[in-house]
Amino acid sequence: MLIPIINRSTHPLPAYQTAHAAGMDVRAYLSEPVTLHPLQRALIPTGLFMEIPVGYEVQVRPRSGLAFKHGIGIVNSPGTIDADYRGELKVLLVNLSDEEFVVQDGERIAQLVVARHETAVWQEAATLSETTRGTGGYGSTGVN
Numbered sequence: 001m002l003i004p005i006i007n008r009s010t011h012p013l014p015a016y017q018t019a020h021a022a023g024m025d026v027r028a029y030l031s032e033p034v035t036l037h038p039l040q041r042a043l044i045p046t047g048l049f050m051e052i053p054v055g056y057e058v059q060v061r062p063r064s065g066l067a068f069k070h071g072i073g074i075v076n077s078p079g080t081i082d083a084d085y086r087g088e089l090k091v092l093l094v095n096l097s098d099e100e101f102v103v104q105d106g107e108r109i110a111q112l113v114v115a116r117h118e119t120a121v122w123q124e125a126a127t128l129s130e131t132t133r134g135t136g137g138y139g140s141t142g143v144n
C-alpha cells in the first residue's frame with residue numbers, strides 16, 4: 001500500500017530491514033542529542049508527517065535491541081497514529097535502565113507497524129451470552 005508522507009528530516013524514510021519484517025524502523029530527528037537519565041522520558045521528533053488511509057493506523061512499537069541492550073522502551077507502547085492525524089510523528093521514549101542513554105540524531109528509535117482496524121459501534125445490551133470463562137480472568141486458569 002502507498003502512504004503519502006512528508007519528510008522534513010535529513011534521514012531516510014522509515015524502512016523494513018528485511019523482506020518480511022512487520023515493522024519499519026524510524027529514526028530520531030534531533031538538532032542535538034537527547035540524554036535520558038534513568039526513568040526519564042522524552043518525546044523524540046522524527047520530522048515525519050503522514051496521511052494514513054482511512055481504516056488503517058500506524059502503531060509505534062519499541063525495538064527489542066534497544067530494549068535489551070539499553071532498557072529503552074516506549075511509555076505509551078504501542079503508540080497509535082490515527083488516520084486523521086496530520087502532525088509530526090513523535091516517539092515517547094523512556095529509559096528503564098539504571099544508566100543514562102543518549103539518543104542521537106538519526107538513531108533508529110522505534111518501529112512502525114501499519115495495521116487495519118475496524119470502526120465499531122456499541123450496541124447497548126441488558127445481558128451478555130454465557131461462556132465457560134464467564135467473568136474469570138487475571139490468572140483464573142492458573143499462572144503456570
Ligand SMILES: O=c1ccn([C@H]2C[C@H](O)[C@@H](COP(=O)(O)OP(=O)(O)OP(=O)(O)O)O2)c(=O)[nH]1
Pocket residue numbers: 060076078079080081082083085088089090091092
Ligand atoms: O506515540 C505517539 C502517539 C500519538 N501520536 C500522535 C498521533 C496520534 O494520532 C495523536 C493522538 O494520539 P493519542 O490518541 O494516543 O493521544 P491522546 O492522548 O488521546 O490525545 P488526543 O486527545 O490528542 O487524541 O498523537 C504520536 O505522534 N506518537
